[in-house]
Amino acid sequence: MRLADLRVRRSAWLVLPGLLLLLGSARAQTPGERVALRLVEHGFENVAVAVDSTVTTVWFENRIYRYDMTAIGVAATLSLAAIDTAAAGVLELVPENRGVALIAISAPMAAWRDFLGGRMDAKTFRSDLRIDLHRRRSGAPLAANRDRENRAYGRTDVALRPLFGFQLGAGRDPFLYTLQIAPEATVSPFAGALITLQAAIRIHDDLDPCGTEDPCRPVVIPGRNTISWGGWLPAGVLTTVSAGLFPGDRYGVATELGRLVWKDQLEVWMGGDVSGKLLFLEDSIEYSSLDRWAAFVAVTHRFRGLDLETTFTVGRFEEEEWALKLEVARRIHEFEIGFFVATTPNSDLQFTPYEDEEDKSAAGVNLRFALPVAHYMKPRVVRPTTVPEFPFTYKSTVDPVAVQITPYDNLDRLRKRLYPTFVWNEVEDLRIANRYVTASGGER
């Protein structure tokens, strides 16, 4: 048999699977089905699509891109590629977190195509863009009343989280630091919920109560072990509740509630916690009853056109003191830097002797860096992954000024930074999607 004939005969075996594939894809005929299929194939979860005469609404949850603006850009590109290129109308994206719809971002399909393709500048695109925190373009609520595809619930992410802290000029030692590696498993069992199981392995701990030579804490201690829930309440109030073991050797319950007002540029939010001490030592566990509480009210202002946010907080904190706190922060893409000052004007706390006793305040800096991996593997039953960012706080004093539980699963984490002002300001970041997908929906 000639070589060419042999190739033809072998190629014939490929025809049957090809036909079957075509038949399979022929079933996904509607634009909505094609969009859902593309997004699910790419790795997005909780996908739902609604198509009416003018608006195609796509709900999706991103756990494959570190930066959610990238994910929105990718979801838009894939959706546009799955819809007829000649189609007019509006594409509306509703990103979710743990099944909680966060925001509706919509624009005419032609504007999406031109902007993502680099043929339209950000200013023009913004004029076509509509961002709404509570309602879709049709006026319906954000949440999808339809079945999801590729549901995220029950899938476990396993990661190693670096934990680092330091204190300068504390006592006689110029530099104290702690370094831990924390293996962590997170799973969302149902909509809005998140379970975090974490162990903290000591690498170095200058802050051990017994010193570094003969530390009283075991090498491995429980880290942050919490069950959290977040979701919308009536009147557009978003809430989170966390219970369990928190950083700083505290256990208890913490909650936050918040609502955006005044053109979505002002967020009024409040929170509180009830906690007790839970300290794991080498040969014992020390604990106290739930005898501490904190409660605060805060207002955050975010500009349109400048990624600057200012937060003013007043509250009663764990040391039974009233405190005022002001923080000014920049959130640029995935980077965050914020400077804060907190003061306890009427406190009778005993401040450390090397601090100015009259100056009962603390200043500090919050930093948040993105960690290197920007694109994760697709979610599965158990997935090894990396943590997206490294948050770090430095405070000028070890004194307990304005201390409260650090719930971590707070409003900010639930929102995934997708505030209307942030989406507006960082809209050019949607084009980062071009690094991952082509305009026709192919993967790069």
Place this chain on the structure above:
Amino acid sequence: MNARSWRLGAVFGMSFVLNAAVVFGAPPDTLAAWQEPPSLIGMTGLITTPTADVIPSGALRLGVGFLPKDWAYHGRGITDNYHYYLTFGFVSRVEVSIRASYFPDDQLDTSTPEKGTVDRGGNIRLLVLTEDRLRPAVAFGMDDIRGTRRFHSLYAVGSKTVIIKPELIRIRVTGGYAPDWIEAKDHNLFGGFGGAEVTVGNLASWAIDYDTEKWNTCFRLFAVRRVTAYLALLNFEGSAGGVSWTHQF
């Protein structure tokens, strides 16, 4: 020449150069963050003095500066000074910096043999006037804002660029004044100060400054549009230096 004459000479000299620059100078295009090098304490400047420059909004600089104990501002004659800093273009025209200074041979408590202390501080600078063809850039700033204020300065400063060949040589002259209006343990700058820097091809620069106490000179190298390394002679004798890394978000 006594200290007063030095100060007067420096102020008049800088004023002359600044005026000459106003006559002949032209403003440069906006410079990238890595082209705004830091002084030894981390704020944009010459060797130990500020200039009327701020790094662009969203730019971050991390670095360390070293001053030998002979010319250190804190613990002079006792300990070297290491300044670790993080400087950030917070918004347009506003530069902020946080600093942790390490003094390896300083003793906070003389009853113990342990040495090594740390001082922390924050700095801010506001660019109030940008440079144009005739007008120099003008900025106000404050170093070591709160606390003990071991490295405090409150100042007004003006800078003007003379571009000989825009892509090849850039000369920038600076003059300013620092009063002692705010109570502090030490004032780094007190009186007239100033200096000049010649930058060649965005690869290297040579700078000289008068920091209200002494004259200093410095040679800086720029690499990979991120890193600045510099070697300085304080009072033209004590070797100082540093390295910084800059990133624009």
